[in-house]
Amino acid sequence: AAADSSLADEARRLLSDRLELETDVIPVRIPDLAAAAGADGLLTAEEAGRLAGRLGATPVVLEMEQRRDSMTGRAWLGDRRRPFTVALPAASGLRTVVGLLADSILGVTGRPPPSLGGHAPSEASWRAYLRGQRARDRWDLALAASEFELSSELDPEFTQAHLWLAQVRAWAGRPAALWRGPAEAALADSAGLPRGERRLAAALVHLAHDEYRDACGVYRLIVASRPSDFAGWFGLGECHGGDPAVVPDPASPSGWAFRGSYHQAVRAYREAFHRAPEVYRAFRGLAATRLPRLLFAMPGRYREGRALGGDSLRFAASPTLEADTLAFVPYPEAQLLAGRGPSAAEVTAAVEANRRVLRQITAEWVQAFAGSADAHEQRGLVLETLGDPVSAGEAYRQAGLLADERLQRQRLGVARVRIAVKTWSFVEGRQLADSLLGALSPDIAMEEAATLAGLAALVGRRATALDLLRRAAPRWEYEADVPLPVVEAGQELLGLAALGASRERLRSVELRLERMIRSTWPEGALRSRMQRALLEYPAAIAYPESGALAVHRRASDNYLLTLQQALERRDAAGVRAQLDEIDASREGSGYQTSIDAAYVEARVLLAIGDTAQASGRLAAAMAPFHTLGVHLLDYVPHAATLVRAMALRAELAHRRGDPAEADRWARAVVALWASADRELQPMVEKMRRLSA
Secondary structure, three states, rough: OOOHHHHHHHHHHHHHHHHHHOOOOOOOOHHHHHHHOOOOOOOOOHHHHHHHHHOOOEEEEEEEEOOOEEEEEEEEOOOOOEEEEEEEEEHHHHHHHHHHHHHHHHHHHHHOOOOOOEEEHHHHHHHHHHHHHHHOOOOOHHHHHHHHHHHHHHOOOOOHHHHHHHHHHHHHHOOHHHOOOHHHHHHHHHHOOOHHHHHHHHHHHHHHHOOOOHHHHHHHHHHHHOOOOOOHHHHHHHHHHOOOOOEOOOOOOOOOOOOOOOHHHHHHHHHHHHHHHHHHHHOOOOOOOOOHHHHOOOOOOEEEEEEOOOOOEEEEEEEEEEEOEEEOEEEEEEHHHHOOOOOOHHHHHHHHHHHHHHHHHHHHEEEEEEEEHHHHHHHHHHHHOOOOOHHHHHHHHHHHHHHOOOHHHHHHHHHHHHHHHOOOHHHHHHHHHHHHHHOOOOOHHHHHHHHHHHHHHOOOHHHHHHHHHOOOOHHHOOOOOOHHHHHHHHHHHHHHHHHOHHEEEEEEEHHHHHHHHHHHHOOOOOHHHHHHHHHHHHHHHHHHHHHOOOHHHOEEEEEEEEHHHHHHOOHHHHHHHHHHHHHHHHHHOOOOOOOOHHHHHHHHHHHOOOOHHHHHHHHHHHHHHHHOOOOOOOOOOHHHHHHHHHHHHHHHHHOOOOOOHHHHHHHHHHOOOOOOOOOHHHHHHHHHHHHE
16 A cells, blocks of 8 residues: 555565565465455455455455555564554665565575585575575676675674675676685585586685686686676786786787787676676676776776786786787887877777767667666766766756656766766756755755765855765764764865865864864874874865864875975975976876865965966866866866856956956856855855855
């Protein structure tokens, strides 16, 4: 039952699918049950119970209640008088509520754990393993890893739990140190595993120990025996693409060649994604970064290598095409950075070829799952990363039409604002942001607050941004167990620093936070690390507007802070020397300076009178504008300093007598901050004067 019949139908379908998957019973809807018994029409719950008893069935009555900010599910099983009940925030989604109800029901009716290889896992371990399998099948790798880890802890002899813990962590791109142990545990006790899983365990152990040739050999056996196996194809891509070994090759232009074929790696990845297009779910949150990196679809990236035999020689290679085949010719790093290797045009052609592959993969996602908001969202993230904001915006729009969870709708709204900014549609972006922020509820959840805080900073809603940072504070993780009031104070300082509070207010919050840190950690190295973590970065980004804070008087390894300390000493030569060293470390690395760092660096350069260098740094960080990252609005300092950087570019253009450029950037600031809080309106008025 539900006020919305479509909600009830979807809930019944989800529950039915789960029960059918994990029990030996075939679920039957009540109307069908009535027809089977010769009854007419729908039945009440009591009538259904009596009828089910006559037919030898177990009745399950499901009731869903949808309110504005909550969702409650109740399920009565058999003759139980009290229902299983799950009540969650509405943003949790119908699937989560019904899934938890199903877990409760299956705790009563689920099949017993089997004996696998002579070992019968404990009931609790088996339940966790089943939950892990379900999460894995949905490509929720984080949840799957959590459940498989729990299963292996509850029963350390349960080999499958160790195997799949290793596999899902490897798929998620976690460091090998986090899945090497479970893979070795699975292989050491693999007698009870089916042959395919024994091979999988062996391949994972080889990968974990950088034994790429051996891993490829095992993965080839897997795909030969099971051509549709995603794990085999994806693993084959990993072992070919991940092998850094470089060997002498007289036929190579450099005299060297990679042992692993990246052409074979791309072919294997494509085959894997073709076999399992639903894998897009595994890249939720990673689609914008991991897939383009796997397929070398981003400019400025090198394939790194090392010589075999203990030689310390390091290599690097840019992608290129040889007869339409992706190739990497390794050169010693120093030679590549000095200009050896393929031309810029050749690298660009190879990157574009890889982008076509990536576009095709994401197109297959939405063709296979046209009704999935997730599939369209992930395609949008990939397209945005590839520098195609218009196509990305259309993908986000389609996803928004399909999304049924509030958090996803908010996330997609933020994505559309980001696209509006990248395409210079600033008024449209501000209006959409105002709409999203205007719909905030008083009891907004932590994840929603984290999603929208950067948006509030972008449009100058400082009070709202600070409130959202406070509500999102429990989400932040540090190396130590940090009390929530300390985290909240840290987030307040960060928000004020990013959005330009007065020096007096910043000093007040800084002093309060310092006292809280000293009270929580009276002495020792941990206190010093927490001071650095919570105080230094806010002080660095506040400096251009507020000047030095107390933390500037301490020794630091934060380069922004040390630049400002040199500035306080009036050491212009020291500032230049540090910046030269920073530039040298970035050269050839493909590193793109974040907007907050570029803004602070530019302000330091202006302070020593180097207007040209300041302008160049800002231009490099913001051009081309549409390539600003997909995480631009995820972090309050990035969103806030983007607008401040626009204002600075307007001022610099005005100084050098370029009114068109000044007008261009000033109008952008006015459009974004037109409805900003009162404290930020002086900046808006200044930009209005420049644009006039």
